[in-house]
Amino acid sequence: MNRWIAATAAVLLAAAPARAYDVARVGGGFFGGQVTTVQGQPTTTARFTASGPLMTMDPNGEFVAGQMYAEYVLLSAPRAKYPLMLWHGGGLSGSVWGDKPNGQPGWEDFFLRQGHSVYVSDAFERGRSGFPRADMVQGTPIFRPMQQAWELFRIGPAGSWSIDPAKRVRYPDSKFPADGAEGMARMAVPRWTTTDAQTQAAYDAYVQAVGPSVILVHSQGAAFAQQAAVTAPDRVRAVVVVEGSGAPDPSKVDAARVKDVPHLFVWGDHMDAAPWPSFRAALDRWAEAIRAAGGTADVIDLPKRGMAGNSHMMMLDDNSDEVAAVIQDWLTAKGLMR
Amino acid sequence: MNRWIAATAAVLLAAAPARAYDVARVGGGFFGGQVTTVQGQPTTTARFTASGPLMTMDPNGEFVAGQMYAEYVLLSAPRAKYPLMLWHGGGLSGSVWGDKPNGQPGWEDFFLRQGHSVYVSDAFERGRSGFPRADMVQGTPIFRPMQQAWELFRIGPAGSWSIDPAKRVRYPDSKFPADGAEGMARMAVPRWTTTDAQTQAAYDAYVQAVGPSVILVHSQGAAFAQQAAVTAPDRVRAVVVVEGSGAPDPSKVDAARVKDVPHLFVWGDHMDAAPWPSFRAALDRWAEAIRAAGGTADVIDLPKRGMAGNSHMMMLDDNSDEVAAVIQDWLTAKGLMR
Numbered sequence: 001m002n003r004w005i006a007a008t009a010a011v012l013l014a015a016a017p018a019r020a021y022d023v024a025r026v027g028g029g030f031f032g033g034q035v036t037t038v039q040g041q042p043t044t045t046a047r048f049t050a051s052g053p054l055m056t057m058d059p060n061g062e063f064v065a066g067q068m069y070a071e072y073v074l075l076s077a078p079r080a081k082y083p084l085m086l087w088h089g090g091g092l093s094g095s096v097w098g099d100k101p102n103g104q105p106g107w108e109d110f111f112l113r114q115g116h117s118v119y120v121s122d123a124f125e126r127g128r129s130g131f132p133r134a135d136m137v138q139g140t141p142i143f144r145p146m147q148q149a150w151e152l153f154r155i156g157p158a159g160s161w162s163i164d165p166a167k168r169v170r171y172p173d174s175k176f177p178a179d180g181a182e183g184m185a186r187m188a189v190p191r192w193t194t195t196d197a198q199t200q201a202a203y204d205a206y207v208q209a210v211g212p213s214v215i216l217v218h219s220q221g222a223a224f225a226q227q228a229a230v231t232a233p234d235r236v237r238a239v240v241v242v243e244g245s246g247a248p249d250p251s252k253v254d255a256a257r258v259k260d261v262p263h264l265f266v267w268g269d270h271m272d273a274a275p276w277p278s279f280r281a282a283l284d285r286w287a288e289a290i291r292a293a294g295g296t297a298d299v300i301d302l303p304k305r306g307m308a309g310n311s312h313m314m315m316l317d318d319n320s321d322e323v324a325a326v327i328q329d330w331l332t333a334k335g336l337m338r
Numbered sequence: 339m340n341r342w343i344a345a346t347a348a349v350l351l352a353a354a355p356a357r358a359y360d361v362a363r364v365g366g367g368f369f370g371g372q373v374t375t376v377q378g379q380p381t382t383t384a385r386f387t388a389s390g391p392l393m394t395m396d397p398n399g400e401f402v403a404g405q406m407y408a409e410y411v412l413l414s415a416p417r418a419k420y421p422l423m424l425w426h427g428g429g430l431s432g433s434v435w436g437d438k439p440n441g442q443p444g445w446e447d448f449f450l451r452q453g454h455s456v457y458v459s460d461a462f463e464r465g466r467s468g469f470p471r472a473d474m475v476q477g478t479p480i481f482r483p484m485q486q487a488w489e490l491f492r493i494g495p496a497g498s499w500s501i502d503p504a505k506r507v508r509y510p511d512s513k514f515p516a517d518g519a520e521g522m523a524r525m526a527v528p529r530w531t532t533t534d535a536q537t538q539a540a541y542d543a544y545v546q547a548v549g550p551s552v553i554l555v556h557s558q559g560a561a562f563a564q565q566a567a568v569t570a571p572d573r574v575r576a577v578v579v580v581e582g583s584g585a586p587d588p589s590k591v592d593a594a595r596v597k598d599v600p601h602l603f604v605w606g607d608h609m610d611a612a613p614w615p616s617f618r619a620a621l622d623r624w625a626e627a628i629r630a631a632g633g634t635a636d637v638i639d640l641p642k643r644g645m646a647g648n649s650h651m652m653m654l655d656d657n658s659d660e661v662a663a664v665i666q667d668w669l670t671a672k673g674l675m676r
Binding site: 020021022023024025026027028029030033035037038046047048052053055057058059060061062063064067069071073076090093094095098099103105106108109112118122127128130131133142143145146147148163182183185186187188189190193220245246275278279282 | 373414437465531
């Protein structure tokens with residue numbers, strides 16, 4: 001069954017309101033990466049455009065592999081002390097911080113309005129970072145079906161998915177938009193599950209290049225961000241973990257290294273759905289280790305604050321601004337604004 | 339031979355100067371795309387993070403395929419009458435409009451400073467648009483070696499490439515930075531050569547959603563942009579083609595459809611290097627057909643303006659701002675600024 005999704009007119013409809021912020025510069029660049037030589041592969045031919053000539057294609061030679069990309073919007077007079085880096089989760093790219101499926105502004109715009117210069121990155125092998133040749137990476141990319149996202153991201157319970165949007169059953173209090181599944185699926189990108197070492201190396205290079213900054217990280221990105229803080233506690237001034245799926249193991253990594261790096265862990269609703277208790281256990285252990293070392297590891301369960309029904313994708317939920325405001329309040333309380 | 343490239347400190351060094359422009363909104367969204375069902379594939383297992391549980395992975399289900407992504411920066415008081423869409427070339431993504439390899443601002447920032455609201459897109463199967471499952475696309479992705487880029491993009495003549503940066507020989511008047519090849523290679527993304535129809539469909543959906551706009555397009559994107567103008571001459575208010583590699587065939591496509599859509603064709607130096615005469619012939623034919631239909635198709639050869647040595651990647655060349663200023667002057671002359 002195929003059906004066409006109408007092109008999003010949201011961008012068009014989002015007519016520019018009042019002046020929101022003064023910008024000094026917009027751009028983007030690359031971090032990390034390695035020149036690698038490929039040898040001994042046979043030549044092929046390819047036509048690069050329909051009307052173009054047949055060209056000999058020698059797949060051998062030098063390539064850069066392992067790099068990652070980030071775009072940035074630098075404010076002329078930021079109210080935040082440090083730039084805010086937004087790190088996406090698995091099967092996604094930096095696009096998750098842009099417009100929500102309903103066309104409303106996402107968290108990149110929210111935090112710019114709050115006075116943060118913002119960096120939005122794509123992890124290694126995702127988005128504008130490009131993906132590696134098959135002979136430069138183990139395994140094959142994985143594509144997440146809409147049903148898996150629906151359940152894993154706690155929009156509805158197991159068995160509640162339907163191809164027919166009208167028959168999908170969300171949690172009764174769900175804040176994920178009723179018609180948002182197709183829009184979320186358009187944000188999905190393939191991902192490998194074998195690239196943790198390369199991904200971490202690129203993130204570490206990124207942190208070194210940007211300098212003192214605050215990381216706000218989602219889901220799969222959490223393990224990389226928390227490790228990056230351990231590696232460079234002089235660079236990472238705070239870590240906000242939104243529904244992390246992994247963390248350093250305190251039996252192997254010394255949490256005292258981040259005792260001066262405040263951490264916040266934010267969790268949505270319906271956290272008893274598998275596999276979230278298993279994911280959360282690793283984060284809770286790391287948070288406890290930070291506290292035991294004399295550091296700050298605050299935990300916010302949104303339902304305990306009266307905010308019910310938030311999904312794993314809370315930056316796309318209808319109340320995403322309210323969730324972001326909870327994070328902004330914490331950043332302010334930690335002295336990270338001027 | 340491997341060697342590590344130092345992380346770009348350029349972003350860090352680019353300390354915010356004076357206030358450059360007032361922004362109303364920053365965001366990004368998706369255009370086009372189709373829900374597609376996959377059936378009959380065997381289940382596998384995967385561990386999504388190093389510390390996570392082994393999860394059953396059912397590759398069957400619904401996916402969205404065919405979508406494309408664009409980010410945007412909307413000015414609060416643009417001086418341009420229409421937003422400027424930047425469309426990248428083959429083997430690249432929207433990152434090509436960001437920082438140059440030397441860390442200096444790219445064309446996205448340049449045109450924002452000139453008063454254009456700017457959209458930066460990734461074509462279908464590139465960048466944040468994601469790439470399709472192997473069973474949803476013909477062929478395999480192609481990776482461009484640094485040597486091919488060096489020659490095809492006319493940085494140096496055939497045979498002038500060396501693995502050793504000190505031994506690479508650029509054209510004597512080259513404006514491409516002497517140490518820019520690694521930085522350019524980091525921007526490279528894999529590309530298919532079999533996806534023209536899907537790419538065009540996504541671009542057409544994008545043009546419809548954004549509304550009246552001006553397209554500035556590079557290289558492989560040119561064929562798609564010129565066809566998009568033919569399909570939607572009410573939406574596309576001008577097309578600036580920077581070194582296009584393809585164009586509609588006037589024996590099959592009626593150029594009169596774009597007689598009210600001014601076109602500009604910009605070419606760099608050393609255009610006699612293969613395969614450029616072949617590429618250029620298609621563009622010259624289409625430009626002539628537009629003029630024969632009573633339309634505007636201006637051609638600017640930069641060397642004839644006294645600007646020598648520009649490569650195919652003129653948005654990365656040392657004089658990129660001067661090239662952009664030539665384009666800005668044309669847009670002004672065509673009445674596209676307020």
